[in-house]
Every structure is written in structure tokens, then in C-alpha cells.
Amino acid sequence: MFDLLPFERRRNDMMNFFGDWGKDFFGEMGDQISAFRTDIMDKGDRYLLEAELPGFDKKDIDIDINGDTLTISAKHEASKEDKKDNYIRRERSYGSFVRSFDVSTIDAANIKAAYNNGILELTLPKLAEQKPESRKIDIG
Numbered sequence: 357m358f359d360l361l362p363f364e365r366r367r368n369d370m371m372n373f374f375g376d377w378g379k380d381f382f383g384e385m386g387d388q389i390s391a392f393r394t395d396i397m398d399k400g401d402r403y404l405l406e407a408e409l410p411g412f413d414k415k416d417i418d419i420d421i422n423g424d425t426l427t428i429s430a431k432h433e434a435s436k437e438d439k440k441d442n443y444i445r446r447e448r449s450y451g452s453f454v455r456s457f458d459v460s461t462i463d464a465a466n467i468k469a470a471y472n473n474g475i476l477e478l479t480l481p482k483l484a485e486q487k488p489e490s491r492k493i494d495i496g
Contacts (some may be wrong), residue, residue, distance in 0.1 A: 392430070392453045403462070403480040407455070410474030417476060419469055424460035426467075428476065429453065 393408040409417060409430050417430045432451040437444070459467075461483055468479040 391455055392428075394455065401482055403482070405457070405478040405480060407476040407478075408474065409453070409471075409476050412474070414471045417471065419478070421459065421464050421467075424458055425456050426459045426462075426464075426478075427454065427456045428478075 395406045397404045397406075407428055412430050412432055416432055417428070420427045420429075430451075430453045432449070434450075435446070435448045437446045439445075459480065463481040463483050466481045470477045
């Protein structure tokens with residue numbers, strides 16, 4: 357189960373100074389800006405990962421596996437324009453979210469995904485536990 361925990365930033369890395377400053381400046385809201393909430397449940401032979409992505413279309417969500425890393429990313433762009441008399445109002449919003457997970461103990465070829473009502477569900481089957489091979493060694 358611990359291998360499904362999301363990758364975290366290293367606190368002592370100088371390259372993350374400004375990212376950490378943003379988290380400190382915005383408080384808990386800083387975490388919500390760049391990530392999305394996930395729940396991971398152990399269902400015995402599989403894990404169930406639920407990611408909250410409200411307001412996204414299925415086409416805006418990408419799930420990629422590179423080696424032992426599963427990455428979920430979502431991008432959202434919306435614009436609205438209202439015209440009344442001499443007044444023009446234009447609003448735009450953009451959002452991009454990314455989270456990565458270690459799936460080294462997951463049967464990656466059999467991962468299933470579904471997206472309903474703003475919740476992305478990934479079924480992550482566990483790899484079959486391999487027992488060490490036992491054999492007798494003759495003394496020569």
C-alpha cells in the first residue's frame with residue numbers, strides 16, 4: 357500500500373524553494389492549486405484510486421504509465437463572453453493538474469479507468485505475489 361502514495365517534493369531541494377514558498381504563502385490553498393484530491397482503497401486483490409476532477413471532460417484527462425510511474429494529468433480551458441449595449445465582459449479560466457504514483461507492485465497491463473460525475477476511478481490490480489523458489493543444492 358505504501359508504494360501507491362503520491363510522490364512528494366523533497367523539502368531540502370534548493371530547486372523547489374519557490375514552489376515551497378508558494379505553498380507557505382498560500383497555505384493549504386497552495387496544495388489545491390497544483391494537485392487534486394485522491395483516495396486510495398485496498399480492495400484485497402486490487403487497489404481502487406478515486407481522483408476528484410470536477411468540471412473536466414473525459415477528453416481533458418490523460419493517464420500515462422512510464423516505467424513504474426503512473427501520471428494523471430488534467431487540463432481545463434474555458435472562456436465566456438457577454439455583450440450588452442456598450443458593455444463587453446469576457447472571462448477566461450485555465451487549470452492544469454498533475455499527480456504521479458509509484459505502481460511498481462501493480463499489474464499495469466490490466467489497469468482499468470472510468471470517469472463519472474467528476475470522479476476518475478482507476479482499478480489497479482495487484483501483481484501476484486511470487487514465492488521464492490526452493491531447491492536443494494548438492495554438495496560436489
